[in-house]
Amino acid sequence: MCPAMFAFPDKLKRHLQIKHSDVVKSYSCHICSLTSPYLTNIKRHIQKHHETDNKKKKVICEDCGKSFATQKSLEYKIHMAYHQADKFSCECQILFDNRKQKVHHMQVVHLKELLGCDKCLYMCMDPSQLINHEKNIHQVEKPKQVFICDICGAEYKSAGSLKEHKERKHYPKVEECPHCMKEMPAIDIKRHIRKNHTDSGICNVCGVQAKCLKKHMKAAHTPKHLAKYKCEFCDKGFPYKAGLDRHRMNNHLKLRPYKCRYGCESAFNDSSNRNQHEKKIHGVTFNAKNNNIDDIKAE
Structure with missing residues (x-):
């Protein structure tokens, strides 16, 4: 005896027909050849595979009957391009290896309804799509401009950097800092003053008028044991290497x-x-x- 149980009479009736009857009723799709013992399966099949297609695809190709959602879609444009290529002939005398090559040639060279990549057979409608394709597939990037020094061959990313290089390395105009008398290329004077002489004032420790308080505090009031540069001839220390060199030269080497x-x-x-x-x-x-000098x- 079959142990199956059902809550509704029609389910029981259908079960008896399928499992316990020699004759099983079958339902079939009126559009394609699909069959099923369940009517609900056939209805679901029609809704999914046939009604959706008919609602979405309203444009029919007159050459082959294939349907499309709209004439503006890339799918439709490329499809029609194939039909055009079949009917199209040009005087370019090119022997194409396949149908797609002919379609690409026809669109890029003659009809120009679609945009085509010059490195492969890719086609599209929008210039931005072509740019993205070339960048992602062929890694094509706009070449960066390089500014080259005509004297030494050094390369720079901007004209300003090249100009600064020439003024510093090849045509140096030497000037003297008005604050410390230090000589340097004229192009570096403003940077030097801004870095070293814009913090002028009176030291609150010793009362000295300093051109740069920060450097003065470091040079004059840093304890010897904390100084970075130590003299190997005596116990003095200096916060800057230039100070150590000057001390050694004046007091020990006498140069x-x-x-x-x-x-x-x-x-x-x-x-x-x-x-x-x-x-x-x-x-x-x-x-x-x-x-x-002469x-x-x-x-």
């Missing part, structure tokens, strides 16, 4: 490497003292670009 550039016998332990000497004795700080000696 005078900075000679007067006007040709006199004067020599100094640092460039600022040399510059002050040139300005005081010779009238102006020496500039190799503007001064000629002319000076001749005078």
Whole structure:
């Protein structure tokens, strides 16, 4: 005996027909050949596969009968392009390997209804789609402009950077900082002043008028044991390497490497003292670009 139980008589009746009867009633789709013993399956099938297609696809291709949602869709455009290619002939005398090649050639070269990639057979309607395709598939990027120095070949990303490079490396105009007398390329003067001399004021520890309070505090009031640069000849320490070098040169090595550039016998332990000497004795700080030693000696 069958143990199956049902809540509704029609379910029981259908069960008896399918499981316990020699003749089973079958339902079939009136559009295609699908069959099923259950009517609900056939209804669901029609709703899913036939009614939806008929509602969405309203444009019918006159050449083959295939339906599309709209004439504006890329699917429809490409489909019709194939039919056009079959009827189209040109005088380019190209032997195509396949149908898609002919479609691509016809659209890109002749009809120009679709946009085509020049590296493959991809076609689309919108320029942005073509740009994305080339970037993602072929990794095509707009070449970056490079600015090359015609003297040394150095490369830079901007014209401004190239100009700065030339002014610093090839045509250096040397100027003297009005605060510390330090010489440097003219292009660096503003940056130097901003970095080193914009914090002027009176020190609240010793009362000195400092051109740069931050540097003064570090140089004059840093305890010796905390100084970064230690002298190997004595117990002194300095917060800056330049201070250590100057101390060693003046007090231990007794060197005078900075000679007067006007040709006199004067020599100094640092460039600022040399510059002050040139300005005081010779009238102006020496500039190799503007001064000629032979002319000076001749005078």
